[in-house]
Amino acid sequence: MPLIEEIVEEAGEMAALRRDIHAHPELSFEEVRTADLIAARLAEWGIPVHRGLGKTGVVGIVHGRDAGACGRALGLRADMDALPMQEGNRFAHASRHAGKMHGCGHDGHVAMLLAAARYLARHRDFDGTIYLIFQPAEEGGGGAREMIRDGLFTRFPMQAVFGMHNWPGMAEGQMAVSPGPVMASSNEFRITVRGKGGHAAMPHLVLDPVPVAAQIILALQTIVSRNLKPVDAGVISVTMVHGGEANNVVPDSVQLEGTVRTFSLAVLDMVEQRMRQVVEGICAAQGLQSEYAFEREYPPTINSAPEAALARKVMQRVAGADQVLDQEPTMTAEDFAFMLQEKPGAYCFIANGAGAGAHRAPGHGAGPCMLHNPSYDFNDRLIPLGATFWVELAKEWLAEPTR
Structure with missing residues (x-):
């Protein structure tokens, strides 16, 4: 018409x-x-x-x-x-x-x-x-x-x-x-990895949060590749990394932020839970503390x-x-x-x-x-x-x- x-x-x-x-x-x-x-x-x-x-x-x-x-x-x-x-x-x-x-x-x-x-x-x-x-x-x-x-x-x-x-x-x-x-759904997360800072020349005297944060970034990607069913869809993106003030000082903490996108609430529930487990597990294995916040914004x-x-x-x-x-x-x-x-x-x-x-x-x-x-x-x-x-x-x- x-x-x-x-x-x-x-x-x-x-x-x-x-x-x-x-x-x-x-x-x-x-x-x-x-x-x-x-x-x-x-x-x-x-x-x-x-x-x-x-x-x-x-x-x-x-x-x-x-x-x-x-x-x-x-x-x-x-x-x-x-x-x-x-x-x-x-x-x-x-x-x-x-x-x-x-x-x-x-x-x-x-x-x-x-x-x-x-x-x-x-x-x-x-x-x-x-x-x-x-x-x-x-x-x-x-x-x-x-x-x-x-x-x-x-x-x-x-x-x-x-x-x-x-x-x-x-x-x-x-x-x-x-x-x-x-x-998709739109969601934000904030992760803080807390260690003990000190001189970069004496790593045995510090609890370095930087390599632990790096491990977390890489491990989060395995949630989509190894926990999510291949026929489902999800995206985890770490988009901000903040830590350190000088090149010869190990910082006390590192902050990670990013977003999660999914097409179903069931997938979102799984991702949120697995992210918490990954963050807490990696930090505990290295003797560091963690804070994890996950904010759901828009549903799919x-x-x-x-x-x-x-x-x-x-x-x-x-x-x-x-x-x-x-x-x-x-x-x-x-x-x-x-x-x-x-x-x-x-x-x-x-x-x-x-x-x-x-x-x-x-x-x-x-x-x-x-x-x-x-x-x-x-x-x-x-x-x-x-x-x-x-x-x-x-x-x-x-x-x-x-x-």
């Missing part, structure tokens, strides 16, 4: 709004201006607005022709926070705030959902209710978790929830979705099969069957996972086609137009496709018989 003409005709206005948000990026839980803009637009279109969930979150409600009497409801979610990074672009809508940038396309996610919201509010040619979720703090703040804690799913009862992210690695206009795990993002299948069917209709791909799982993380732990749903992908930056205007930075890159910018040509998908997905899901 062609894109919704009404959305196409108004795409320029939505692109201007997107660029305004891009020029005024706000970090996690600081999205006050962005939330004000969203709330004002929703209210202008006759959509009731609720604010304050997850501190700066916004929820809009669009009832269908039955005024929501059937009880069927779903949520559509867009994240709205920026990244703490310096933008390298010099075009007119580049960030006006040093050290803050929409380097992940959340400005585009907001624009696509707002475009869909306006169309849905005008026509209401469906039965049921659509909740428009504008979520803060995806970039490490766990805004989805905070909105849930503030009553997202109790105050706005919905049977399913969908999210979407732009993906620069695919050709422009392609879309992707798959059942099961599509993004796992799509439910029926919702992923429905999303794929709608994608094929709006983008063309040959433009819809299977989404290859990635070890990056996404806090939409918290919502999928509570409700059936699917996290979908729309191709930005921006890797080489062919769509970008003059003034773009020299780097690749990839996520979290200083030269990134969302491709405004995707707004009609993304908005049409949201509209058709919501109507299709609400039209299905109750499972």
Whole structure:
């Protein structure tokens, strides 16, 4: 089917709004201006607005022709926070705030959902209710978790929830979705190896934490290669090593930090336990002390099969069957996972086609137009496709018989 003409005709206005948000990026839980803009637009279109969930979150409600009497409801979610990074672009809508940038396309996610919201509010040619979720703090703040804690799913009862992210690695206009795990859990660890420092020329008088820390780094890699089933996936990365102040002094301690990524909580449980055993065992064998802290941040993002299948069917209709791909799982993380732990749903992908930056205007930075890159910018040509998908997905899901 062609894109919704009404959305196409108004795409320029939505692109201007997107660029305004891009020029005024706000970090996690600081999205006050962005939330004000969203709330004002929703209210202008006759959509009731609720604010304050997850501190700066916004929820809009669009009832269908039955005024929501059937009880069927779903949520559509867009994240709205920026990244703490310096933008390298010099075009007119580049960030006006040093050290803050929409380097992940959340400005585009907001624009696509707002475009869909306006169309849905005008026509209401469906039965049921659509909740428009504008979520803060995806970039490490766990805004989805905070909105849930503030009553997202109790105050706005919905049977399913969908999210979407732009993906620069695919050709422009392609879309992707798959059942099961599509993004990994994200977790941090901190290890301190404590010994007894002293003169580097007299190692027999010290308890040197440096070689013990080196043993731990190497041993942690055997957890994936020797404890994890080959058909499962996991990544343990030691990314920071701190120890020592002078080249002739053995330090008292060494600190190690890093991340763990898995596609299942069962694998995560095993990895966390084995890491503790490895750290404590190696340190005990050398007569040193250890401290081990493991912090779970985002769980794996796992799509439910029926919702992923429905999303794929709608994608094929709006983008063309040959433009819809299977989404290859990635070890990056996404806090939409918290919502999928509570409700059936699917996290979908729309191709930005921006890797080489062919769509970008003059003034773009020299780097690749990839996520979290200083030269990134969302491709405004995707707004009609993304908005049409949201509209058709919501109507299709609400039209299905109750499972």
